[in-house]
Amino acid sequence: MSELRFEDVTVRFGHRRHALTAVDRVDLTVPDGSVVGLVGESGSGKSTLARTAVGLNRVSGGRVLLDGRPLRPVRGGERRPLQLVFQDPYSSLDPRMTVGSTVAEAVPRGVRGVSRRGEVARLLELVDLPADLVDRYPAELSGGQRQRVALARALAGRPEVLIADEITSALDVSIQGTVLNLVSDLHRRLNLSMLFISHNLAVVRYVSDYIAVMYLGRIVEFGATDELLADPQHPYTRELLAAAPQPGAAALGPEEEDAAPRAVSDAEPADPHRPPTGCRFHPRCPVGPLVLADREVCRTDEPAAALHRHGAACHFAAPAARPQPVA
Amino acid sequence: MAAAPRGSAWRAVLRTPLGATAGALLLAVLVLAVAAPLLWSGRAGALDTAHILQGPSAAHWVGTDNLGRDIFYRVLVATRLSVELALGATAIGVVTGLLLGTAPVLFGARVGRLVGAAVNIAVAFPGLLLALFFAVIFGVGRTGALLAIGLAVAPGFARLTQTLTARVSGLDFVAAARIAGVGRPRLLVRHVLPNIGEPLVVNATIAAGNSLLAFAGLSFLGLGVQAPDYDWGRLLGEGLNSIYIHPTAALAPGVAVIVAGLAFNLLGESIAKAIGPGAGRPAGRPPRAAAAPGTATVADDATLLAVESLRVSFPGPVTPVRGVSFTMRHGEGVGIVGESGSGKSLTALALAQLVQEPGVVHAERLEFLGTDLTAGTGRAQRRLLGTSLAVVFQDPMTSFNPTMRVGRQLAEVAREHQGMGRRQSLARAVDRLRAVRVPAARRRAGQFPHEFSGGMRQRAMIGMGLMGTPALIIADEPTTALDVTVQRQVLRLLADIRAADQVALLLISHDITVVRQVCDRVLVMYAGRIVEELSTDDLQAGARHPYTRALLAAVPDMATDRDRPLAVIPGRPPDPARPAPGCAFAPRCRFADEQCTHAEPPLALDSAGRLVACWHTDRVAADPADERAGSDQRAASDERRAAAGRPAADEQEVSVGELP
Numbered sequence: 001m002s003e004l005r006f007e008d009v010t011v012r013f014g015h016r017r018h019a020l021t022a023v024d025r026v027d028l029t030v031p032d033g034s035v036v037g038l039v040g041e042s043g044s045g046k047s048t049l050a051r052t053a054v055g056l057n058r059v060s061g062g063r064v065l066l067d068g069r070p071l072r073p074v075r076g077g078e079r080r081p082l083q084l085v086f087q088d089p090y091s092s093l094d095p096r097m098t099v100g101s102t103v104a105e106a107v108p109r110g111v112r113g114v115s116r117r118g119e120v121a122r123l124l125e126l127v128d129l130p131a132d133l134v135d136r137y138p139a140e141l142s143g144g145q146r147q148r149v150a151l152a153r154a155l156a157g158r159p160e161v162l163i164a165d166e167i168t169s170a171l172d173v174s175i176q177g178t179v180l181n182l183v184s185d186l187h188r189r190l191n192l193s194m195l196f197i198s199h200n201l202a203v204v205r206y207v208s209d210y211i212a213v214m215y216l217g218r219i220v221e222f223g224a225t226d227e228l229l230a231d232p233q234h235p236y237t238r239e240l241l242a243a244a245p246q247p248g249a250a251a252l253g254p255e256e257e258d259a260a261p262r263a264v265s266d267a268e269p270a271d272p273h274r275p276p277t278g279c280r281f282h283p284r285c286p287v288g289p290l291v292l293a294d295r296e297v298c299r300t301d302e303p304a305a306a307l308h309r310h311g312a313a314c315h316f317a318a319p320a321a322r323p324q325p326v327a
Numbered sequence: 328m329a330a331a332p333r334g335s336a337w338r339a340v341l342r343t344p345l346g347a348t349a350g351a352l353l354l355a356v357l358v359l360a361v362a363a364p365l366l367w368s369g370r371a372g373a374l375d376t377a378h379i380l381q382g383p384s385a386a387h388w389v390g391t392d393n394l395g396r397d398i399f400y401r402v403l404v405a406t407r408l409s410v411e412l413a414l415g416a417t418a419i420g421v422v423t424g425l426l427l428g429t430a431p432v433l434f435g436a437r438v439g440r441l442v443g444a445a446v447n448i449a450v451a452f453p454g455l456l457l458a459l460f461f462a463v464i465f466g467v468g469r470t471g472a473l474l475a476i477g478l479a480v481a482p483g484f485a486r487l488t489q490t491l492t493a494r495v496s497g498l499d500f501v502a503a504a505r506i507a508g509v510g511r512p513r514l515l516v517r518h519v520l521p522n523i524g525e526p527l528v529v530n531a532t533i534a535a536g537n538s539l540l541a542f543a544g545l546s547f548l549g550l551g552v553q554a555p556d557y558d559w560g561r562l563l564g565e566g567l568n569s570i571y572i573h574p575t576a577a578l579a580p581g582v583a584v585i586v587a588g589l590a591f592n593l594l595g596e597s598i599a600k601a602i603g604p605g606a607g608r609p610a611g612r613p614p615r616a617a618a619a620p621g622t623a624t625v626a627d628d629a630t631l632l633a634v635e636s637l638r639v640s641f642p643g644p645v646t647p648v649r650g651v652s653f654t655m656r657h658g659e660g661v662g663i664v665g666e667s668g669s670g671k672s673l674t675a676l677a678l679a680q681l682v683q684e685p686g687v688v689h690a691e692r693l694e695f696l697g698t699d700l701t702a703g704t705g706r707a708q709r710r711l712l713g714t715s716l717a718v719v720f721q722d723p724m725t726s727f728n729p730t731m732r733v734g735r736q737l738a739e740v741a742r743e744h745q746g747m748g749r750r751q752s753l754a755r756a757v758d759r760l761r762a763v764r765v766p767a768a769r770r771r772a773g774q775f776p777h778e779f780s781g782g783m784r785q786r787a788m789i790g791m792g793l794m795g796t797p798a799l800i801i802a803d804e805p806t807t808a809l810d811v812t813v814q815r816q817v818l819r820l821l822a823d824i825r826a827a828d829q830v831a832l833l834l835i836s837h838d839i840t841v842v843r844q845v846c847d848r849v850l851v852m853y854a855g856r857i858v859e860e861l862s863t864d865d866l867q868a869g870a871r872h873p874y875t876r877a878l879l880a881a882v883p884d885m886a887t888d889r890d891r892p893l894a895v896i897p898g899r900p901p902d903p904a905r906p907a908p909g910c911a912f913a914p915r916c917r918f919a920d921e922q923c924t925h926a927e928p929p930l931a932l933d934s935a936g937r938l939v940a941c942w943h944t945d946r947v948a949a950d951p952a953d954e955r956a957g958s959d960q961r962a963a964s965d966e967r968r969a970a971a972g973r974p975a976a977d978e979q980e981v982s983v984g985e986l987p
Contacts, residue, residue, distance in 0.1 A: 041810035042781075054506045084506055092499035096521040105517070106507035142899050150503070157507060172666040173837060174896035177881045181892045199811060206883045206893070229885070243811040245840040245884045268766070268780050 002081065002160030002193050004030040004053065008062035011045070011052050020273055022048040024217035025062065030161060035187055035194040037208030037225070039201055039240060043272055045217040046197045047087075050165045053195070054084045066161065080108070080157035087166035089146035093138040099124075099149050100134035106156035123152040127182060144175035148182065155186070161193045162186075168203060176203070183207055201244040205229060213237045216270055216280045223310035233312035235285050279303050279315065287316065340594075340601040349593035356587045360410040363403040371400040382573040389575040392565055401562055402579045409558040410587065412551075413539035415473050420480025420538070421531050427481065428488025432496060432515045443489060449482035457482075458541060462550050472551040476538045487530055491523035529599040536591030543584045559584045629656045631798055631831050632678070635692035639673045642685050647903045648673050649855035652930075657798065658829040660822075662842030662863075664878070665852035668900050671835045674852070675803045678833070679718050680708070696798060713744040717792020719785070721804035726788055727776035733787050734760070734772025740794040755794065763790040763820060782813035786820060793824070799831045800824070806841060818845050839866070839878055851875045854901050854911035857930055860938040871939040871947055873916045910942070918943045918950075 011023040023045040030036045040046050051057045053064050055071065064071050066081055086092035093102055103120045121131050127148040138146055147167055154162060164183065168176040184207055187194055198204045204211060211228050213221040213236060221234040232238045267284045270276055282288040282298040289295045297315055308317035340346040375395035382390045388399045427446055431439025449457070461475030495501060501518050509517070545551035546560025547567075554561075559580040566577030632655040639648035648670040655661050665671040677688045680700060693700040698711055720726045728736060737756035741747040747755065753772070760768035763786040776784060785805060792800055802821065806814035822845045825832050836842050842849055843863055851859040851872060859872035870876045880894035887893070898915040901907060910928055913919040922942050930940040941947065 041812065051502070056502050056505065080506065080508055084503070086499040086503060088499060092503050094500045094504075094518050094522070097517070105504065105509060108508075144899075153503065153507065173839075173878065174666055174881050175899075177883075177893035177895040180883070181895065184892075201811070202883045202885055202887070205885060206887055206889055225889075239812050241885075243815045245882065246886070268783060 003032045003067055004082065004161045004193060004195065005065040005068075006049065006053070006062070007065060009049070009052065009059055009064060010061035011048050011057050012060040018273075021217055021275070022272065023052065024275075026214075026217070026219055028212055028219055028222070030193050030195050031210075033191050033193055034209040035184075035196055035207055037204030037211045038195060038197045038214055039199060039204050039211060040214035041199060043216075044214045045272075046199075046214055047165050049214075050084055050163045050195065050197055053163060054082055056084075080106075081160045082163070083154035083157050083159035083161075084163045084165060085147075085150050085154045085167050088170050089143055089150055090138075090170070092150050093146055095138055098135050098137055099129075099141070102138075102149060103152050103156055106153045108157065119156070123156055126155060126186070127152045142175070143171050144178055147171060147179055151182070151186070155190075159192065161195070163195045163197070165197045166199065169198065169200070180207060201240050205244075213240065216272060216275055218280060218313060219311070220281070220305075220313040221310045228310055231309070231318075233308060233310045233317035234281075234314045235287050236281050237312075239284075239286070279313070281314075337598075337601075340598050343597055343601065345593060346597035346601065349590055349597055352586065352590035353594050356406065356410060356590050359403060360407045364407050367400045368404050370397060371404040372396065380569055380572060380576075383575050389579045390573050392576065393569075398562070398566070398576050398579055401557065402559065402583050405558050405562055405580070406583065406587070408552065408556060409539060409542065409560075409584075412469070412473055412542050412558065413535055413587075413591075416476040416538040416542065417480060417531060417535040419474065419477025420484055420534060421527075423478065423481035424484025424486075425488055425527075427485035429492055429515055429519065431489070432492055432519055433511050442485075446482050446485045446489065450486050452482075454479040454483075455541070455544070458545065459550070462545065467550050467553070469552050469556065472542065472545045476541050476545070479541070480534050480538060484527075484530065484534065488523070488527065491526060492519055495519050495522045525598075529595050532595035532598065533592050536588045536595065539588050539591065540584065543580075559587075630694075631655050631657045631659070631696065632833075633692055633694040634678065635690060637674065637677055637688070637690040637693065639670070639677050639682055640687050640689070643904055645904045646906070647855050648677065649906075651852075651855075651857055653850055653857065653860065655799070655831050655833065658825065658831055659848065660825055660832045660834065660846040662834045662836065662846035662849045663852055664836060664839050664842050664849055666837060666900055668903070669852040670855040670903075671837075671852045672803050675718075675801050675833065675835050679716060679801055680712060681718070710744060713740070714795035715798045717789070717795070717797040717800045719788050719792060719800065719802040719805045721807050724776065724781075724784060727784065729776055731775070732773055733776055733779065736776075737772070737787070737791050737794055740791060744795060756790075759790040759793050760787060762793060763787070763824075765790065780813075781809050782816060785809060785817050789817075789820065789824070796828075797830055799833060801833045801835070803835045804837070805834070807836070807838070814841070821845055838882075840882060840884070851878070855903060856911070856940065858912065858940045860930070865937075869937070871933060871935070871937055871944045872912075872941050873918050873943075873947055874912050876947070877915075910940075918946055 006026050006028040009023055009026045010021065013020045013022060026045075026049060028036070028038075028049075038046050038049070048057060052059055053071075071082065097105075100117075100120055103123055104116055107116055107119050107123075120134065124131055124133065129145065129148050129152065133141070133145070133149075138149070141149065147170075150167075167183070168179050171179060180203065183194075183196070186192060187207075194207075196204060196207050205225060208225050211221075211223065211225050212219050213228075213234060215236050221228065221232070221237045228237070229241065232241055270280065270283060276283050278300045279285070279288070279298040279302065283290065285291070285298065287295070288298045295316070301315070303313045303315045303317075305311045305313045307319060308314065309320050310317070311320075341350050373396065375391060375397075377395065378387065378391050379395045380391065380393055381387060381395075384390070387397045389402075390398050392398055392401070427442050430442040452460075457479040458472075458475040461478055462471050465471030465474050496519065501514065504514055504518055542551055542558065543560035543563060546558050547564045549564065552558045552561050557565075562580035563577055563584070566580060570577045634654070635652045637648060637651040638646060640646040647668070651670070651674050653661070663671045663674065673682065673686075676682050677690075678693070678695075680688075682688050690701055696711065696715055698708065700708060700712075702708070727733065734753055734756045737759060738747075738749070738752035741752035741755050742749070745752075757768050757772050760772055765771050765783055765786050771779070771783070771787075776787075779787060789800070789802075789805075800821070805821070806817050809817060818841065821832060821834070824830055825845070832845065834842055834846055839849075843866060846863055848860065848862055849866060850857050851861075851874065853874050859870065859875045861869060861871075861875075866875075866879065870879060874896075877894065877896045881896060883893055896915055901911050901914070907914075909924040909926060910916070910919065913923040916923065918941075920943075926942075928940045928942045930938055933939050933941075933944040935944075935948070937944075
């Protein structure tokens with residue numbers, strides 16, 4: 001059993017007037033052995049959520065639970081059940097340390113000497129890297145190889161849950177595929193639970209069992225991948241879907257075909273320092289108050305997620321077929 | 328490049344003339360410091376009351392002091408004490424500075440903030456004042472001066488360490504180590520210090536030079552070394568008393584101070600130069616551009632841009648762009664697709680005449696609007712490029728001047744190239760911002776770039792390009808740094824501009840799906856050459872080059888089968904510094920055979936009338952095109968790698984999973 005659960009998690013930076021609420025009362029569960037994809041634009045709080053889970057940020061409210069128990073800081077000698085792989089393989093590896101020592105450093109202290117070296121070799125093999133890379137420095141590796149080393153380092157702690165924060169977005173498309181294949185392979189072989197963060201819906205769709213959509217610090221929709229993509233409830237999810245690469249899609253269609261009318265399509269992303277009142281998406285919403293005059297409720301009231309299908313935070317989403325379990 | 332050749336970086340310091348001189352000088356000073364007291368302390372201390380305060384003579388090269396002691400030998404012997412004290416003070420300063428500067432890593436943020444505040448106050452004090460202050464506290468004498476100068480060095484060093492540490496601590500690898508449970512002391516020793524070591528060494532070396540001078544100063548003032556000991560400062564002080572009688576007595580220790588101080592400082596400077604940014608660039612002349620294969624381009628009235636055999640090379644020699652030829656017509660949308668390192672961005676820069684030294688651009692023909700751009704960058708060319716060509720870069724934050732209002736920056740273009748007045752150009756800027764659909768254009772024109780979001784900044788950048796009447800917009804990864812929804816808005820904007828004003832668009836991207844959305848024609852680049860040219864409509868079904876096909880298959884879309892592995896392109900792109908004969912894609916291609924590894928296929932029309940650089944277009948076309956069947960593809964490429972006799976580990980991106 002290894003289930004990662006965010007319970008009403010809030011992360012705030014700064015003080016009083018300059019405070020920024022990066023993550024706002026997020027409930028999210030990564031069920032045992034499954035992959036949850038987290039999509040959203042930059043500034044939506046995806047990475048903050050990830051860094052909070054592994055203890056790099058302090059929680060301002062709520063709890064992060066692993067198998068129902070709150071996470072506590074780990075010491076050198078223990079297994080570390082929750083691991084994070086970073087976006088940029090160029091800054092996540094110490095340029096002054098060899099691949100071997102980078103991975104070895106993350107091996108829990110119980111393993112020593114010869115077996116430690118064996119463990120490093122096993123980890124490198126696990127991520128499809130040749131064993132002779134042990135003595136190389138990161139500068140000698142390609143982006144894809146570096147990301148594999150970062151994965152090996154994360155796996156060294158024998159994690160039960162792995163958080164992958166935009167791990168392919170710094171890579172070339174031809175290499176992205178190999179890393180994605182590796183991720184799904186590892187998920188299957190090691191029975192890892194994973195939180196897979198990306199801004200690319202097509203990539204998230206490929207690896208995830210569930211998808212959570214994040215906007216301005218909130219989860220605005222959550223559902224099983226096929227279900228959510230077939231029947232998106234939140235207008236932001238629909239916008240993301242419209243922007244995702246379709247098979248064989250050709251030129252941009254004429255303006256009228258676009259989901260978003262001009263009134264909102266050129267709107268700027270909201271300022272997280274001053275989130276909009278009511279529904280946070282309303283200034284950009286193609287079916288919101290700027291387009292449909294009778295929807296003033298979006299400006300004034302926060303939508304209740306639990307009432308809607310996929311827990312969609314939208315007043316006009318379809319109602320939940322049955323009482324929605326907390327996402 | 329950072330870690331493995333570290334030893335050689337230090338050796339490189341000594342290979343520069345400045346570094347070699349400074350090193351030799353410092354070595355001489357150090358040898359003297361060790362040897363002089365052993366050899367000459369007797370002669371330096373010998374009293375000769377018969378020759379007091381004499382000028383230079385054969386017996387005493389720079390004269391004698393008021394007790395008749397030989398000043399030359401006294402200066403030599405004083406080297407040890409002077410250098411010792413300087414190094415001692417530096418050591419005190421460096422250690423104290425390091426402890427204070429790394430406090431945030433060792434003791435957490437709260438202690439770090441307190442220490443930081445204290446350091447900031449200490450830094451504000453002038454060093455010499457601090458030294459005098461400490462000299463009063465610790466008493467006049469050698470120890471007092473040592474502590475005083477040492478502690479005066481410390482705040483500056485602490486501040487430097489603090490800044491560097493803060494930078495490194497923010498990097499992901501430190502966060503990764505923390506997640507891995509690495510303790511704070513180990514974090515400092517393993518991850519932080521090695522990555523900030525070089526600037527610290529530079530500064531410590533320079534600090535040593537400075538404390539040497541400071542010591543000389545204090546001793547000169549009588550606050551440092553006390554009789555009967557003597558260092559250079561003290562000798563200088565004694566010599567000064569009789570400077571009108573014989574000036575050499577003061578000059579000799581003065582020269583010694585200068586030489587030793589210079590040795591330290593110059594060495595520090597040359598280390599800084601050797602390890603600093605831009606260091607280690609190999610010198611050498613770029614190769615003569617050879618005639619490269621390429622398609623002949625026929626110009627007619629509709630031709631906007633004609634490029635023939637464009638090459639960009641750097642000293643090394645490295646040639647990342649090896650003979651690119653294409654033409655663009657007025658109002659046409661052309662995309663260049665390729666992986667990083669394929670030379671696509673350099674091609675764009677070369678067209679805009681923006682390749683920087685030491686890069687060299689060579690083209691047999693480079694014509695824009697009928698003007699030959701190979702002739703050089705005279706006033707006429709600059710004017711043409713300034714008004715008719717717009718360039719949009721990937722990162723709009725770095726392409727704007729952060730200290731200037733956006734409107735002013737746009738207006739500057741019109742004033743520079745169109746000779747507009749201040750008011751008129753500003754009005755035009757607002758109008759152009761409106762044209763790229765920046766909401767509240769008038770207000771936004773008065774804002775600074777950092778007040779714009781990424782998408783808005785990119786719009787403003789495009790607006791800047793529209794200040795003139797461009798015939799061509801070159802956009803280099805204009806949407807890569809943007810969110811998907813914003814990306815769509817910017818692409819639509821580019822498409823709209825193209826349609827409205829008959830502006831041609833050259834869009835460079837690694838993402839074939841982006842190019843597909845706004846272009847008529849796609850040029851696929853690999854290893855510095857165009858390997859296929861095809862219309863956007865043909866992309867899905869008509870691609871003939873194995874690389875184009877693989878690229879298309881490798882990108883997951885919303886219909887990709889989730890239960891099958893994604894298609895991958897095994898191996899990695901060739902290193903432009905080590906070009907191999909034959910087709911550059913051959914080591915990664917499942918169709919490659921002997922011919923491919925020996926001769927490079929030209930970009931030529933194939934039997935179906937398509938421009939492809941491949942020997943086997945017929946076989947590729949006949950292939951069932953099931954690119955997603957990864958396994959046989961991989962096996963085939965591995966076989967070939969073995970056949971080509973290349974070391975697998977070197978070439979492979981992915982390895983264990985792919986080995987047969």
